Amino acid sequence: MNIDLTDTTSSQINAALVRARRATGTPAVGMVLTLVIVTDEGNHYDALRAASEASKEHPARILVVIGRPGRSPREKAAARLDAEVRVGGETGNGETVLLRLHGELSGHPHSVVLPLLLPDAPVVVWWPNEAPRHPSDDPLGALGQRRITDAASAEDPVVALGSRADVYAPGDTDLAWTRITPWRSVLAAALDQKHAAITGASVEGEEFNPSTELLGMWLAQRLAVPVERSVSPGPGITAVRLATTDGLICLDRPDGSLAILAVPGQPDRQVALHRRTTAELIAEELRRLDPDEAYAEAVRHGVGKLGDPPATPREPGEPPGTSRADASRAADAGS
Template sequence: MTTLWDTTGSAVVKELAAQRRTGGAVLSGVALTLVVIADESRVAEAEEAATYAAEMHPCRVVIVVRRQIEAPVPRLDAEVQIGGRLGPGEAVVLRMYGRLALHAESVVLPLLAADAPVVAWWHGAAPDRLATDALAVFADRRITDSSLADDPRAALRIRAEDYVPGDTDLTWTRSTAWRAILASTVDSVAGRRGDAVRISGGRIEGDPHNATAQLLAGWVSSRCGCSIEVTAGSRDAGPSGVESVLLQLDQGEEVRITADHRGGAVISQPNRPDGTVALPARALGDLLSEELRRLDPDEPYSDALETATGLGGLTERSPEREHVWFDPAEGDETPVEGSLTS
């Protein structure tokens, strides 16, 4: 690893090329560039997650840390490494001070892998309007995490208001295991019956303020065409915010899936003994890696977000964003003519 103090973007590009030549590394088979935007307090978590994701998906990792935007003198410190602690590929950690932090794209753009998609991930508070961050404008896919907000449900609505195809949220990814169990359980009932199963109602017990629980309710509601609400549970529901799911089926039958908080869930369904399936807690890197498996718009997520927030027409929006200049010192947002467009 090489550390460059008070450097420039050009010097970072040159150092990356030099390390590639010295180490005999050849940039081939890179699936994408992962741009991570993290607060200094969360850098260690972001690095660990990005390292895991880079092992699953060959990519160039660029971590952007905006520090002391109010500093009078702009400065850039960088760490450049190939095959180091941030995974087997190429990685750059950029710490930006002063006004440079407001123009992070000027340093990041030359570091993107050629002809490869770009995924931007905010590990921390994302802007209410992602277009105010130029790193979101040129990204093909954008990952946020509403669970990190002070009010996750309010953050979900902000994400819905700002949504364009290509956006996703790790609170949605945390519901993957629950969605898989629910789908397989309903399919099992349909297989036993020999015909389709209609869901007429139900509820989710857990934390009503948890964004994952709300998105899971939105997903079930959008799929079955009936209202599924999140009601308060009786114990800690964990990161997913879901303690149990009850689905009311036609023919007077019910299906219940209950988390046992020992890494599993108990499935109760008609005319069969209770069964247990795995429902392990997932690490941040595993969640990020799942989102990097696809680069197309996640329509089930947009459907769930629509239903959970009551905002419609998300999938019909244009996938393009135009950069909107935002200066924290001024406290307003002013569109810039001729700005970046995704």
């Protein structure tokens, strides 16, 4: 059921949601969170489609905030709120409200969103494209327990990733980190199987791929060994190599789909490591609403420091990368 509202208010939108729920027989108590998507007119369709797909796993009220301040600073469009309420149909058990904020109202989106939040339910704010410099200080970001950005959508993804570390606050995360979850899981499992001292590592991926940088920073922070960063044609991350005292552990994915895991003393194995859709990434992020400490530690390691000596000093004679402790740390972060 779709309801179009022109020049409306938040109270009228709430009333329309109640009418739509009664007409479709969909209770609001079945929703577990509010997902606020902050985007623009040109990108809202893809973001909403991904969120709607993720809401099949996490029934949610989806609020899409689209700012339309005017074509130029001189053009002062009248402050107006237009909305489209969608309940049932493609939205499944959830609800979707498209909010188009015109004129000066586009500078105060929190005043519109706040009355529409589900009571006593967590709030997740997602910027699929351009994100504020300081997400937790943003008026909309301050409403959320979790704040999701995507460095890959920035003009310079690696610089954007560095800025995430400078302003990190508990609850922040980035889809560049979510994309490497399968890599971290496979590498952690490989280290559990091979208890050998790790002496170094290297990551290989596209030049401006923030996930490659984050994976290298995670390995450097967790294993306390130098990590080299190499550039490849892609797609995305193409290989990770861990040098151990028993030989080289290699996870190689040249085609973006199927990887080969080589561990010394064991036969090579094929690992499904496909590049996931945005809907799958958002669904993963919505499974946990507590601060992601592993992401915080990795992103704070520092962009551009790959290849530097480990920051943590070791005892004389201790090899760089102790086997069981490092494997345990990696497994904790990959779980």
